[in-house]
Amino acid sequence: MTPPEELEETFNEWYDGEHIPVRMGAPGFLSAQRYRDGASRNYLAVYEMDGPEALATPEYGAIKGRPSELTRSILGAVSGFTRYIGRTISEAGQVGDTLLEAPVLYAVFFSVPQDRCAAFDAWYDQDHAPLLLSDERWLGIRRFDVVDGAPQSFNRLALHYLADRAVMESDARRKARETPWRARLAAEPWFKGHYVIFDRLGPRQLARAA
Structure with missing residues (x-):
């Protein structure tokens, strides 16, 4: 995903400090590594999981279903969102x-x-x-x-x-x-x-x- 330029610092703080950590507490999530495409604002995160079933647990459902206000705001502002399992x-x-x-x-x-x-x-x-x-x-x-x-x-x-x-x-x-x-x-x-x-x-x- 690509954050707007004016939100890039906030986006990175949110991703490292909230978005990944809450997922690391859910069953089946093993690790996560972030990446950036050179000097651009295109970012990638790769999550290691036990399997796709990790995305069907009640715990992950709660994470997705009850996002914080900051999460709602940032996800509403980013572009280029992709997701592959x-x-x-x-x-x-x-x-x-x-x-x-x-x-x-x-x-x-x-x-x-x-x-x-x-x-x-x-x-x-x-x-x-x-x-x-x-x-x-x-x-x-x-x-x-x-x-x-x-x-x-x-x-x-x-x-x-x-x-x-x-x-x-x-x-x-x-x-x-x-x-x-x-x-x-x-x-x-x-x-x-x-x-x-x-x-x-x-x-x-x-x-x-x-």
Whole structure:
């Protein structure tokens, strides 16, 4: 989401001091990490949960149903709101806390026809990811089946955790984008990814002990 310029400081204080902390007290919420898109006012938060069921608990229902006046005000002022919920398909490279605290997050979304999901997943896990991870700065890749989301109907999300933005210009990425397997898929009309890149913002917040 993108706050108005005049509310940016308030937005950040609210997100770090209220919005995330109340969720870290709800069952099934494990951690949250915020990001910012370079010098822009575009912000991202990635929440780790036990599963989408964490969004269906009475506790989370109360959080959503009884927001504070500040929350109402800020959410009414932001633009560009997006929200995607996914279940893990695969993980490659580093895992755990070290990966989740990487400096740069590169997110790739696709809308893949259901009858091509198996082929897409095989390419990503067997061809694309190994080549990217051949550069040590490409720390890890986590892929998700998007089970719900808006505003666009994506069903595949890959979160790439990077040591720096410069690895986007690496030989490893160039080779990963030039394989015959990728070329065959890229020739299909649906093969149009949506790409965004963010820098980590502040420390990761963890669930509060019950």
